Amino acid sequence: MITELVFPLPAGYRVQDVLAFHGRDTEGVAEHITSEGLRKGILLGGIPVLIEVAFTPRAARCRIAADGEPGAAQRQALHDALLNMLGLRIDPAAFADAAHADPVLGPLVARQPGLRIVQSATVFEALTWAIIGQQINLSFAIALRRTLIQVAGRPHSSGLWCYPEAPDVARLQLEDLTGRKFSRAKAETVLRLAQLVADGVLSLARERDPQEVSRELLAVKGIGPWTVNYALLRGYGYPDCSLHGDVAVRTAFHKLMGGDTRPDIAEAERLLERYKPHRTMAAAYLWASLSEQPG
Known part of the structure; x- marks a missing residue:
């Protein structure tokens, strides 16, 4: 499935801020900065999706190529992801x-x-990134994020890797992460979160009250106030x-x-x-x- 969406951009829109955020991983495993904009791979409802954004002075022209046929929920999630990625929420x-x-x-x-x-494409991506980035330097955090993508995500038919969803991460074993430089505590927290979301115990739905989500996240072992606030910022x-x-x-x-x-x-x-x-x-x-x- 290939479709296109166009998002009007306000005067003074800072394209370079968007490119800097999504270009943090210079290896370009799941995000790739191009001469026109950026490319990003994500999984939506188990479907690998490639998002290509080309910036013009007045609009972001988004081409979406999915390795399958997204349903209504996935199409809404895709629209939400683009609002996040383009920094158009606030x-x-x-x-x-x-x-x-x-x-x-x-x-x-x-x-x-x-x-x-500028936000992460999904709330789950924002949360896992917040957990990964706790108390370590940025370059090491980016390397661990890359590891998570490659052990839990899947490549799109274009070759770009797609950031995983909760069920993909929940299927991992602890050793899949600790054997790749994750600390035991960090790996346990990522897997614990993914399992709760995959089982439907914890809902990350965008329409939920952020304060209610905060209370539920704080009850998860390994997640503290900084992680919650960062996830609310970058995810919601x-x-x-x-x-x-x-x-x-x-x-x-x-x-x-x-x-x-x-x-x-x-x-x-x-x-x-x-x-x-x-x-x-x-x-x-x-x-x-x-x-x-x-x-």
Whole structure:
């Protein structure tokens, strides 16, 4: 099945932010940056799907090639995945209006207009990435993510690998991951999550109340508040995630505000309170501040 979807893009849309997020794995196992945009493979209802996005100044033209015939649920999931991948869930204008006079983030918003939250294609992908990335450096996390794709996912007929779904991961044995540099605790958490989702005990449906999802996720051994908030941000596009436990967020506050020491978690939580109900965009700008060159 081959189909095409077109998503209009707002003025000032930052294509490079999207390409940077999806191009983190330079080996291009499941995502590949092209001269026109990007290619990504995902499994939807067990069907390998290739998404090809070509950017024009005013639109993202998306060509979808599925190795099968997706049903209505898979077609909706595909539309949701594209909104996520393109960063179109959260309109940044509301935060820009609210923060333009803020002494900490106001100048940053003025320097970087139109910053968006780019998301993982699915909630399950966002959650597994959050678990994988806990307390390790980015390059090692990307390598572990690549491993998960290759042991649990499947290649599309084009050759690009597809990110797995919960049932694919739930079929793995612990040794499939620990034998490939996953810590035992990380492997157990990934498999535990996948089994709960595959069995229908834990629903990651997008229409669910994020607070209810948060409570259920926090009850899963190995998943803490940072993982939940990151998943709400990268998976659901929830606009008010508090990333006070994130080291990069705390480092950014220290860089922007000065002082002798980096804010601790409690202080970062207090600092983020003033950006409610837009704390997700606040985190995005704090992350972006760390990449700015000194002026």
